[in-house]
Amino acid sequence: MWLTRPLRERSTQLFLGVLFAALIVVTALHLLMPQDSALYVSSYTVTLLGKYLCYALLAVAVDLVWGYLGILSLGHGAFFALGGYAMGMYLMRQIGDRGVYGDPLLPDFMVFLNWQELPWYWLGFDMAWFAFIMVLLAPGLLALVFGFLAFRSRVTGVYLSIITQALTFALMLAFFRNEMGFGGNNGLTDFKDLLGFDLRTDATRLGLFLATGIALAIGYVVCRGIVTSKLGRVSVACRDAEARTRFLGYRVERVQLFVFVVSAMLAGVAGALYVPQVGIINPSEFSPLFSIEVVVWVALGGRATLYGAVIGAILVNYGKTVFTGIMPDAWLFALGGLFVLVTVFLPKGIAGLLFTRKKTKDEPTTPAQEATA
Secondary structure, three states: OOOOHHHHOHHHHHHHHHHHHHHHHHHHHHHHOOOOOOOOOOHHHHHHHHHHHHHHHHHHHHHHHHHOOOOOOOOHHHHHHHHHHHHHHHHHHHHHHHOOOOOOOOOHHHHHOOOOOOOHHHOOOOOHHHHHHHHHHHHHHHHHHHHHHHHHOOOOHHHHHHHHHHHHHHHHHHHOOHHHOOOOOOOEEOOOEEOOEEOOOHHHHHHHHHHHHHHHHHHHHHHHHHHOOHHHHHHHHHHHOHHHHHHOOOOHHHHHHHHHHHHHHHHHHHHHHHHHHHOEEOHHHHOHHHHHHHHHHHHHHOOOOOHHHHHHHHHHHHHHHHHHHHOOOOHHHHHHHHHHHHHHHOOOHHHHHHHHHHHHHHOOOOHHHHHHO
């Protein structure tokens, strides 16, 4: 089966081993260590690490379409945000009469704006199974419609990147409007519980962290299954020689559409896991700047590796956490400079550097090299 093939790869086994080891270590240090110990991992740190893992899953989704399909998407933040809003709508419906205004049906922002009834597109979000389906369906449908129109028209290269950026910018402007029914500028917040578990408790935060780690593992295996299959080989052919691939008889637009939709759905899952851990979702997640940042993560970690995208996402966001406290006004300049340096000196990213070192180490030395040494 194509999904079990990656589990036999040494690189996948190593990635999953490191990931699950990290999950176990963080859990043990959080539960077993006393709070005054230097090794204790606080609930705040657990939540922060969970956010990093959400970003890592988003980066893997972007690497799938950029690294293996050659589509530089500058709008994946839209799919991330749609998944987040789907989860946020469910969490808002779970508040019930515990809100500020005590309305059992309408969220607080609707009561404040004098809405008289719940919009039709909010119906069903009081049920967890419906909300979880929408986490996949909302970004998936958007990607399906957008991709069908774009790929059928054979829009490629920088033009496709600009269109994806325009898509997320248009959605950001739309969600900022109060009459859209998504909370406007303030978005959705003040969540209480998820599946009956209080979001403010340490146990729930740890559970969300572990769930995010498992989702990252599943997403990684799914992507590796795709790229190591015949579909993945055709995707790489589309990336490197699209015209020749069409000449061989492959329906390139169908391959592009399928991989693009899968990537969008993974981004939606990342957004859905992000919202209950952060506690808010607002239109800023649609910002084109955020989507560009995701591309920087992938470029730093290494395109067409998947695990490199995870490395880049975690490193950049850790740096952002540290340096925004030290030099908040200069962080974006530092990020831009980092992107330029990586592009010039590490065109294959950190993963490419690690691969080069491993290859050099494994190469046998020739008699001439031994004599020179």
